[in-house]
Amino acid sequence: MISNDPTFLGTVGSVSGSSVSVQLAQSIASGLSIIEGRVYRVGQVGSFIRIPQGYQDLFGVVSEVGAKEILDSEGGLSGETGRWMKIQLVGESMGGSFERGISQYPNIGDSVHTTTVSNLAKIYGSDSYGQVSIGNLSSAESIPAKISINELVTRHSAILGSTGSGKSTTVASLLRSITCPSDDSNGYPSARILMLDIHGEYSEALADVAKVFSVDPRPDETKLHIPYWAINTSDLVKFLTGGVEGVRESAFYDKIFEAKLASHKVSNFDGIEESSITVDTPIPFSLKKLWYDLVDFELTTFEGQDRDEPAQIDPGDPETLTPPKYKPHAMGATGHFINQQALGVRRQLSLLRSRMVDRRYDFLLHPGSWEPSLDGRADDDLDSLLAAWLGSDKPITILDLSGVPSSILELLVGAILNIVYDSLFWSREKSEGGISRPLLVVMEEAHRYLSAGRESLASATVQKIAKEGRKYGVGAMVVSQRPSEVDETILSQCGTYFALRLSNPSDRARVQGTLPDGLVSLLDVLPVLKTGEAIVMGEAAKLPMRCRITLPAKEHRPKSSDPQVAEQWGLDRRPEGYERVVASWRAQKPRAIVGNVEITREKVNDESSENSEDKK
Amino acid sequence: MNRDYVASSNIASIGYDEATETLEVEFLNSSTYQYYNVPVNMYENLMHESSKGRFLNTYIKNTYPFSRV
Numbered sequence: 001m002i003s004n005d006p007t008f009l010g011t012v013g014s015v016s017g018s019s020v021s022v023q024l025a026q027s028i029a030s031g032l033s034i035i036e037g038r039v040y041r042v043g044q045v046g047s048f049i050r051i052p053q054g055y056q057d058l059f060g061v062v063s064e065v066g067a068k069e070i071l072d073s074e075g076g077l078s079g080e081t082g083r084w085m086k087i088q089l090v091g092e093s094m095g096g097s098f099e100r101g102i103s104q105y106p107n108i109g110d111s112v113h114t115t116t117v118s119n120l121a122k123i124y125g126s127d128s129y130g131q132v133s134i135g136n137l138s139s140a141e142s143i144p145a146k147i148s149i150n151e152l153v154t155r156h157s158a159i160l161g162s163t164g165s166g167k168s169t170t171v172a173s174l175l176r177s178i179t180c181p182s183d184d185s186n187g188y189p190s191a192r193i194l195m196l197d198i199h200g201e202y203s204e205a206l207a208d209v210a211k212v213f214s215v216d217p218r219p220d221e222t223k224l225h226i227p228y229w230a231i232n233t234s235d236l237v238k239f240l241t242g243g244v245e246g247v248r249e250s251a252f253y254d255k256i257f258e259a260k261l262a263s264h265k266v267s268n269f270d271g272i273e274e275s276s277i278t279v280d281t282p283i284p285f286s287l288k289k290l291w292y293d294l295v296d297f298e299l300t301t302f303e304g305q306d307r308d309e310p311a312q313i314d315p316g317d318p319e320t321l322t323p324p325k326y327k328p329h330a331m332g333a334t335g336h337f338i339n340q341q342a343l344g345v346r347r348q349l350s351l352l353r354s355r356m357v358d359r360r361y362d363f364l365l366h367p368g369s370w371e372p373s374l375d376g377r378a379d380d381d382l383d384s385l386l387a388a389w390l391g392s393d394k395p396i397t398i399l400d401l402s403g404v405p406s407s408i409l410e411l412l413v414g415a416i417l418n419i420v421y422d423s424l425f426w427s428r429e430k431s432e433g434g435i436s437r438p439l440l441v442v443m444e445e446a447h448r449y450l451s452a453g454r455e456s457l458a459s460a461t462v463q464k465i466a467k468e469g470r471k472y473g474v475g476a477m478v479v480s481q482r483p484s485e486v487d488e489t490i491l492s493q494c495g496t497y498f499a500l501r502l503s504n505p506s507d508r509a510r511v512q513g514t515l516p517d518g519l520v521s522l523l524d525v526l527p528v529l530k531t532g533e534a535i536v537m538g539e540a541a542k543l544p545m546r547c548r549i550t551l552p553a554k555e556h557r558p559k560s561s562d563p564q565v566a567e568q569w570g571l572d573r574r575p576e577g578y579e580r581v582v583a584s585w586r587a588q589k590p591r592a593i594v595g596n597v598e599i600t601r602e603k604v605n606d607e608s609s610e611n612s613e614d615k616k
Numbered sequence: 617m618n619r620d621y622v623a624s625s626n627i628a629s630i631g632y633d634e635a636t637e638t639l640e641v642e643f644l645n646s647s648t649y650q651y652y653n654v655p656v657n658m659y660e661n662l663m664h665e666s667s668k669g670r671f672l673n674t675y676i677k678n679t680y681p682f683s684r685v
Contacts, residue, residue, distance in 0.1 A: 204645065220646045555645075571678050575653050580683055591684050593650060599640040601631030606668040 006035050007113040009042060009049060012106045013084065020060060022049075022112045024083040033114060038142050040114050043085055046522055046535070046546040047139035048115040048123075051106045056094050058106055059115065059123065060087035061544060063521040087112070088519050090543050091123075098123040098542060117143055123542055132177045135549040138533060145547035149178060149188075151539035152496055153440045153475035156466055159534075160483045160511055161500025166532040167479055168558040170498060170549045171442060172205045176556060179209045179395045191395040194420060195442040196413055200402030201558040202444075210396035213388070215363050215403035216589050222388070224399055225367035229260075230282040230382060231415040235457045239411050240287075240355055241348035248343050255293060259285035263376025282382060282419075284372035287356060287365060292318035295349050301326040301336040311336045318374055321353055360405050360588065364412070386423055390439065391432070403589070410449040414457025417441065421465055425472050434473030441465065441474065447482040450490055459487050466493035483510040495539035501529040519544055627668045632659045640685070641672065651680045 010024040028042050041047070043065050051058040064086035091100040115123075120143050133144040159174075161167045179191050195202060195210075203212040203221065213224040228236055237244065237252050244252060260283040264274060269283060277283065296316075303311040316324035329338040356365055369379040389397050404412055420441070424434035431437070443450070449458040465476050466489065478494060480486050484506040491510065499511050503526070512523050515537060522544055523535060532551060537544035551557075577594070584592040626644040632654075633640075639654040639662075654676065665671040 207645070218646070219648070574679055574681055576681055577652060580652075580681075584683075593683060593685050595636065597633045597636050597638055599631035599633045599638065599650075601629035601640055601642055603629050604627055604663075604668055605666075606627040 005113070006033050007050075007116060009112045009114055010085070012051065012108055012110045012112060014108070015105050018089045018102070019063075020051075020087040020089060020106060022085045022087055024081055024085055026081055035114065035116050036118075038117060038140070040116075040140055042114055043083075044139045045525065046544075047137075048120070048543060049085075049087055050113045050115045050119055051110055052113065053092075053104065053106065053110070056092050056104070057119070058089055058092050058102055058104075059098070059119075059543065060089045061519065061522060062086070063088045063519065085112075086521075088522075090519070093122055096122060100542065133550070134174055134177055134536075135534075135547045138546045138548055141548070145536065145541075145545055147496070147536060147540040148542075149540075152477075153438055154470045154473075155495025155539040156469070156476045156478070156493055157496035157498065157538070157540065158478045158480070158483070158491055158494040159498040159500070160480055160502060160507070161498075161534070162502055162504070162507075163481050164531065165481075165501035165529070166534075166549065167481065167500055168201050168444075169532060169551065170500065170534060171444070171477075171479055172202060172556065172558050173549050173552050174498075175206060175396060175442070176209070176552055177550065188395070190437055191440075192390060192437050193396045193440045193442060194389065195396060195398045196416065196444055197398050197400045198402065198409070198445040198448065200400045202398055203400055205552070205556050205558040206396055206398065209394055210398045211388075211392040211394045212398045212400055214400035216591070218591075221400070223368065224363055224401075225370055225385070226364050226412065226415055226419075227284070227367040227370040227378075227382070227385070228287065228364050229284045229372065230385075230419050231411075232418060232457060233279045235411060235414065239408065240352045241345070242351050244345060244348050248345050248348070251294065251343050251345065252290075253279050255290050256285060259290060259376055263372065266375055266377050269381075282422075283376075284370070284378040284381075285376045286318075286372045286374045287352075288318045288321060289374045289376075291321065291349060291352050291356065292316070292323075294345065295323050295353075297339065298342045298344075298346050298349065299324060299326055300339040300342075301329045302339065303327070303336050307337045321356060361408070363404075364408075364415075382419075382423070385419075389420065390423075405588075406448075410454075410456045410458050413443070413449045414459075414461055417461040417465065418457060421461060421469070421472075421474055424474055428472050434469075436473075438473035438475065440477060442477045442479065444479045446478045446480040446490075447485040450478070450480075450487050451485055452487045454487075459490070462490050463487070463493075466490050483507045496536070496541065497538050499523065499526060499529075499535045499537070500533070501526060501531065503527040514538075515544070522546075627672065630662065630668070632656070639676070639680075648685050649682050650685050651676055651682045654680050 008025060009028055010022045012020055013023045014021040024043065031042060033040050033042055043062065045062050045065060047062050049060050049062060062085055066084055068082040089102050091098055092102050130149050131146040132149055133146050135145045137143045137145050159167055159170055175193060178188060180187055197203065212221040214221045215224050217223045233253060233256055257279040260281060261277055263283050263285050264272065264277060301311045303309050311327040312324060313327060314325035316322040327336045329336045355361055370385065372378040399416060401409065401412065424439060427433035428435050450462055462476060465474050469475060478486065478490060483491060497511065497514055502508050502511060508526050512520050515523060533546065533548050535544060535546050579594050583594045584590055627641055628644050629642045631640040634656055637653050637655065639651040639659055640648065642648045658676065662668060662671050
């Protein structure tokens with residue numbers, strides 16, 4: 001069958017379920033066709049085809065291409081090329097609108113056509129509001145790959161790919177196209193994105209659109225504080241004491257509850273009634289006071305006739321974490337008696353004290369102006385914290401967690417997400433809440449704190465976001481290089497997947513498990529995707545598509561690129577001073593220096609910028 | 617042809633401590649680096665150069681130990 005229509009590919013040979021086999025026509029033997037001035041490569045796995053059915057058009061994705069070994073010399077249909085293509089039907093368009101799912105099957109002999117830009121425009125609804133362009137289709141580079149922001153945020157998403165496959169560049173490009181779209185003049189000025197940056201890669205790449213909080217801040221960054229008293233009490237106690245059980249645990253809880261109640265009496269927080277306060281209500285309380293009260297009870301010795309007069313020598317000081325001193329107890333009927341009610345939590349209390357004095361935990365246990373005084377009064381309340389995280393003048397907030405000890409990363413991510421989710425959940429009927437101004441939480445390196453089979457606060461909170469965040473305007477974007485290690489519940493709740501190059505079989509299996517059977521063959525290309533190429537599928541993309549993500553400008557790329565080994569090894573050796581290395585290691589700060597030299601810098605006029613411009 | 621992308625190293629301010637031979641350079645993206653063992657004549661040359669970014673890239677960056685501060 002010969003056709004003059006350049007979009008003609010061939011005819012339907014067989015139909016089984018959503019899978020259609022197509023006999024390719026002679027006219028496309030070259031593999032290229034030029035339609036309306038654009039070049040299309042036909043028969044590319046992952047490209048789209050169209051099967052017109054009168055008023056309807058069926059759309060499908062090419063999943064397999066092949067040729068028969070031997071052409072039937074006799075009995076073969078005339079004009080048969082022996083080349084075939086397997087199509088997976090994905091949707092149909094009726095009138096102007098595209099829908100996923102099909103209502104009828106094609107017939108044998110129906111003609112199959114290439115999808116042109118105008119067909120694709122119909123699918124993606126090019127001018128509809130709420131679509132952002134993230135790159136270009138690999139099969140037709142002139143066609144922008146668009147995804148819908150609504151589904152991307154509310155149905156959650158996952159970006160998965162091996163190291164070096166371009167994950168962080170994809171994330172940066174995606175966030176950039178949402179916050180400052182090049183085509184749309186208006187953009188999304190109220191976009192609200194919170195990013196958990198585990199390696200500190202993004203602060204420079206997104207500097208112009210993001211506010212950065214860091215545990216170890218640079219001059220233009222803000223210090224990250226996470227008040228311990230906003231964390232769920234059971235997780236806090238577990239972290240502080242290494243775990244306490246039974247009666248001893250309730251001693252901690254009772255004390256914290258008491259302290260929170262007392263703190264409310266002092267500061268009288270808006271909106272809450274005394275009777276509604278629980279041990280988990282985010283109200284400031286002093287950890288130092290908690291420690292002192294508990295340790296005092298443990299150490300007390302008594303004297304006197306009724307054994308009820310404390311034999312205190314030195315009251316100690318909660319402010320400096322100095323324990324009180326008592327006369328040592330003695331055996332027999334006269335000497336100072338130990339407190340019979342003591343709970344035996346000295347070990348836990350000394351761990352609590354050592355956590356308090358450990359500088360690494362300062363951002364959590366001594367959270368700047370959020371640190372309450374002994375009577376539970378803090379200079380700043382949670383509103384200023386939330387205003388900084390969720391209400392800054394920039395659309396993106398980056399929480400740079402690269403200086404956080406890895407042992408508490410899980411707790412910390414859990415705490416942050418808990419604070420953010422709870423506040424947006426409870427403020428759902430206010431204009432600051434998640435419904436009026438939805439939030440997208442980007443979680444980098446998710447396998448480090450959302451591992452499968454671990455019941456941590458982070459996993460629990462993200463599971464909660466994944467399951468019900470949609471209703472309250474909180475969306476999750478999970479980024480990981482090890483999808484098989486990420487909690488399955490979380491990954492299975494993601495509606496949109498960006499699969500970059502993945503070669504590990506168990507990781508691929510996890511991604512393939514998310515697609516319907518017919519389309520799985522699309523993912524067979526995962527190990528051979530180029531860097532920066534992704535297969536986007538799911539809710540936000542109307543059709544699964546293989547696309548090349550727009551590469552951001554050089555200065556807007558995350559700094560996770562590989563070291564230039566050959567170039568660096570090729571340099572002449574320069575003098576080295578390992579005392580600086582040790583200083584940084586000991587201080588646990590990459591920017592620590594040896595000796596504190598005060599250098600006054602003067603402003604200079606550098607003309608290099610002009611030079612560089614005429615060089616380019 | 618040797619291409620130097622010096623656009624990324626636009627310099628905002630420069631300081632020098634003669635006693636410790638430490639050169640401190642602040643770039644326009646607000647990152648600050650210290651270069652060690654930099655002799656005083658190198659610093660003087662740098663200050664006389666009109667194109668400081670290029671001078672730094674060519675003669676200092678790959679020659680002296682540095683640390684971001």
